[in-house]
Amino acid sequence: MAEILKGKPVADHLDDISLSKSEALKEKGIIPLLAVLRVGARDDDISYERGASKKCRKTGVEVRSVVLPEDVEQEEFYRTLDELNNDPLVHGILMFRPLPKYLDNEKARLSINPDKDVDGCGNRSLTGVFINKKMGFAPCTAEAAMQILDYYGIELSGKRVVVIGRSLVVGKPLAMLLLNRNATVTICHSKSVNIPEITKEADIIICCTGQMESVNAEYVREGQTVIDVGITYNEKKQKLCGDVLFEEVEPIVERITPVPGGVGSVTTSVLVSHVIEAAERQ
Numbered sequence: 001m002a003e004i005l006k007g008k009p010v011a012d013h014l015d016d017i018s019l020s021k022s023e024a025l026k027e028k029g030i031i032p033l034l035a036v037l038r039v040g041a042r043d044d045d046i047s048y049e050r051g052a053s054k055k056c057r058k059t060g061v062e063v064r065s066v067v068l069p070e071d072v073e074q075e076e077f078y079r080t081l082d083e084l085n086n087d088p089l090v091h092g093i094l095m096f097r098p099l100p101k102y103l104d105n106e107k108a109r110l111s112i113n114p115d116k117d118v119d120g121c122g123n124r125s126l127t128g129v130f131i132n133k134k135m136g137f138a139p140c141t142a143e144a145a146m147q148i149l150d151y152y153g154i155e156l157s158g159k160r161v162v163v164i165g166r167s168l169v170v171g172k173p174l175a176m177l178l179l180n181r182n183a184t185v186t187i188c189h190s191k192s193v194n195i196p197e198i199t200k201e202a203d204i205i206i207c208c209t210g211q212m213e214s215v216n217a218e219y220v221r222e223g224q225t226v227i228d229v230g231i232t233y234n235e236k237k238q239k240l241c242g243d244v245l246f247e248e249v250e251p252i253v254e255r256i257t258p259v260p261g262g263v264g265s266v267t268t269s270v271l272v273s274h275v276i277e278a279a280e281r282q
Contacts, residue, residue: 003152003255005227007144007265010151014269015059021276022060032061032279034118034272035084037095039077039103040070045096048268052094055268061275064090070100077103078111085113091282092118092275115282118274120173129173132180137274142174144266145206145227146181148257154204154225157182162199164188164215164243165208170229174206195219207243217248225255229263 022032034056036049053063066084068077077099084090093116099105114124117136120143125136137143149156161178165171166189175185186202188195190209199205199219207215208229220226230243242259250256257263 002226002250002253004250005148005152005225005255005257005262007148007257007262010148011266011269013151014147014266014273015055018059018061018269018273018276021280025276025279026060030279031089032091032276033064033089034061034092034094034275035064035066035087035090035116037066037068037081037084037093039068039072039096039099041067042096048096052268052271055272056275059272059276061272072103074103077108081108081111085111085116088282090116091279092116092271094119094271095121097121116278118271118278120274121169126168126173129176129180132176137277138177139169139173140267140270140274141170141208141229141263142177143270144263145170145174145229146177147266147270148227148263149204149225152255154255156204158184159203160184160186160201161204161206162186162188162202163206163208164195164199165206165210165229167208167210170208174208174229209243211243212241213243213245215243215249216245217252220249220253222252222254224253226253226257227263228257228259231259231264 038045056063084093093112099108109121112122114122114136117125120137120139128135129138161183163171163175166187175187178185196218200221204225206227210230212232228242228244231240234241240260
C-alpha cells in the first residue's frame, strides 16, 4: 500500500504561515485584499470562488467579488479590470478563465497588473518561473504540487521526474520549477511515443493531462512517487477522479496523492499566500 500524500496538512501549514504574515501586515495598517473577477455564473467558477473566499477569511485576507454578466460589453469588462489594476487597496486579482471568446482571453490574461497577478497567468509571472527570478508569481496549481513534494520531504535534486502534460497553466511551468530545483525533467504529451516506457524510468511522475484515469498500472513501477494534478467528475463512478487510475496505481507505487484531497486542496492556500506576498511587496 502506498503512502497517501494528503493535501490538507500541507494546506494547513501554508495557512498558518499566511495568517501570521497577514496579522503582521495589519499591525502596519495593511489589509491584504483579493479581487475576484468573474464573468457569468459557471458552477466550477462559483465553487472555486466559494472555497477561495473561505480560505481568505481563515487567513485574514479580505475578498472583493466583482461579478459581470455573461454578455458584458468589452469596454465595460476592460474598464472594470483597469479599475482593479489601479486600485491601491487591491493587492491581488483572480480572473476566472476561460472568458467568453469575444473578450479575447489572451488580451485579458496580459492585461492584469503584473504586481497583482497572484494566479500566475501573465507573461511576467511565467518569465519569472522560466528564469528562476522573483517576478510575479508561479501558477498556483504548479506551485501546489511543489509544496506537496516539499512538505513530505521528497528529494528533487538529481531525481528523474516525468511531467505528463505541457499546458501553460501547469505542465510547462511545473517542469521549470522542478528544473530550478535541479531535477532531471522529461515532459510527455499527446504526441509522445511509448509514454509508459518513459514514466517507468522516473522517480517521480506528475500527471496533468486533464484526461481522466489515463495513467494506469502500465505506467508505473515500485518505489515511485505519483502526483495527480487532474480532477474530473466521473459520471459512471459518480465521483471526482484524477488523471491516474488510482485503484490500479496505488498498490504498486510508494507514494501517491489522492483525488480529491490532494493537489487541489493546496491550490487555494497557495493563492492566498500569493495575495499576502503581493501586499508585502507593494
